[in-house]
Amino acid sequence: MTSPARMRPAHPAEHGLAALADLFSLVTASDAQLDDARVTGVTVASNDVEPGDVFVAVPGLRVHGAAYAAQAVEAGAVAVITDTAGAATLAALSVPVLVSDDPRALAGPLAAVVHERPADRLTTVGITGTNGKTTTTYFVDAALRAVHPVTAVMGTVELRIGDEGIESPRTTVEAPVLQAILALALERGAGAVAMEVSSHALALGRVSGLELDVVAFTNLQRDHLDFHGDMDGYFRDKARLFAPGQGRRGVVVVDDEWGRRLVREAQIPVESLATHVGAPEGADADWAVVAADIGLDGVGSAFTLRTPDGALLEAHSPLPGLVNVSNAALAIVVAHRAGVPLDVAVEAVGHAGAIPGRMERVIERGDGLPLALVDYAHTPDALVLALEAVRPITPGRLVIVFGSDGDRDQGKRPIMGEIAARLADVIVVTDENPRSEEPAAIRSAILDGVRAVRPDLTDVHEATSRTQAIHDALALAHEPDTVIITGKGHEPTQEIAGVFHRYNDRDVLRSARAELTAPAERHA
Structure with a gap:
């Protein structure tokens, strides 16, 4: 695999364009016939088109995606979906042009249907927050691998299925790419996926059409204010992950005010986790780190995790510092809620391998x-x-x-x-x-x-x-x-x-x- 856009199932499902148009109530804006078109993929990037794709032309900051529709058709696109403004420029196109009020929001759900909803047959975990997403995702993957022979990881560092991975272009890939990778993971025998979910991805609909089994929140600190405007806007975009249809259940670290606010405002069932040893809010949290011994060898730290029923678990973070105690504790709880036995999750996270660029x-x-x-x-x-x-x-x-x-x-x-x-x-x-x-x-x-x-x-x-x-x-x-x-x-x-x-x-x-x-x- 050399490109995220090429991470597609070898044997894709095939759907009739007319049926897809009916399903999503798309309006035909051209005279081309829909009945003969067979759809096997979806893309929002014209240079990633493969034969059988639907090209979703979205408005951009400088250029409307419809400007690249002819290039997409030349590469094999069997139809174009765009908004009214884009369709007005495509009257002479040789393939069907369909209109959606919000083609960007449509891309994810459409790709999910085209790939036959692969997430429904996988155990899926999504991690959001400012700091700790990558480390926590790798820790969760270590636990998932203890019960699933093949897993997939998607995030800032790489896109990996089993032992094969490539460099990731961004923290969360575009929605059609995401659905294709899930379908490929399923085709290759994966049973579970752990992924990072960025605030940009949530704001721009890159995870639309995907409902994750367990979602988690690490923390919210100053970052990306050039995009979100202020911390409140940043929080609102992160909180999108904790909504019906996006996540089924959540785990939230409540070490900062934003985590505590998310527990109050989340629209799905959530559990709280306090990881600041001795913090007063830890007494009210469902899970809490109640003691930690920072290893002086720099390799890792031991800590004690209190469960909702009051039991105390001795656990270990393979990376140094209290921050990685927090990441390890969150990963244990998330993996457990994703179906990993608690003792197995503790053992697997404690022995997780090195994470590229993280301590x-x-x-x-x-x-x-x-x-x-x-x-x-x-x-x-x-x-x-x-x-x-x-x-x-x-x-x-x-x-x-x-x-x-x-x-x-x-x-x-x-x-x-x-x-x-x-x-x-x-x-x-x-x-x-x-x-x-x-x-x-x-x-x-x-x-x-x-x-x-x-x-x-x-x-x-x-x-x-x-x-x-x-x-x-x-x-x-x-x-x-x-x-x-x-x-x-x-x-x-x-x-x-x-x-x-x-x-x-x-x-x-x-x-x-x-x-x-x-x-x-x-x-x-």
Whole structure:
């Protein structure tokens, strides 16, 4: 598999276009006959069309999708579904043109029908929230794999069925792609799917037509305000997952005010989980972490989980820090509600494998080298949690390499700088994904926050290249120190001035280590 759009069942179902038009009350806007058209797929991207597809042409920010209808037909589309404005431009098209009031909202339900509702024959779990979605999803998958021979994972890092996966283009793929992957997973013998559900996906209808068996909420922290406008708008979009027809039952972490609000306002049955040890609201939660022992080896942490009936379970998180106690506890509860026996879920989550770009240990401490980790933390709260997680396992200084994204929430940049200046010892400020912005301006905003805590910029460095920043950090560190590189995690590219360059923090860190150790190895 090389592209998400190509992740389709080898033996797709076939449906008559006329029957689909009747089912969804679509109006015919052309003279072409519907009876002869046979539909095997759905897409909203003209360059992903395969023969037998219906092309759903949605209005875009700059160009209406109908402008690409001819290209879609040339590639094999048997019909086009669009809105009234799009249909008005397609009078000469050789295939049927059907009109929907909201073609974007229709794409998911239509794809679900075309692929014969694969989710109905799978155990499905969806995780939303600002921080922890990826880690929790992988923990849940580890538990699901303990009872299902084949599982699928869909999220920020990858799209995987069984042992075969590809890089994911976004946290949650478009609705037709999602339904096709579910159908392929079913065809390949999968019994369960764990997926991340982003706020963008919920707002843009990427999970329309999909009802998940269990949905979960990690937390809500400042992020994506450029898209949602404010925290209330961000919350409302996240809460869409907890509505009839989208999720059947939910598990909500109530460590923040947003989680507690979601429990009050959710339209489906939900259970609450408190993971802040000693927090007063934990007494009222259905599930609660009542004790935790943060491992000083940096590998993981033990914790005690109280069940709704008062029983106490001894559990383990394979990743360091209280934040990953929260992720592990949530995964255990979610997996259990998805049909995994509780003791099996506890054991499987405790032994889950490494997660790309999430507290990923790339260099182990020893032979004169520091411990070096890569973590995706790219929001203020995630940065706090990441630095607090590694401080207890750092005998020496804590060295951080970080930046902030361009064309995104600018207000968080000085906040990130203040956090790093307060919680780390040595700081290397560099670029993340500048996108269309001037990288130096982003770094300057971060450094403004650093100066609020360290006016003299002691132990503060700036690097115009992320690769150089990682080399600098490793050169500055000694064996007792810990180097943590945050912001990009697993990401395989860096976007600069609209161009995507192949790049990965882990690979650069390994290369830097090789350069440091090469002379000693040659001498030996």
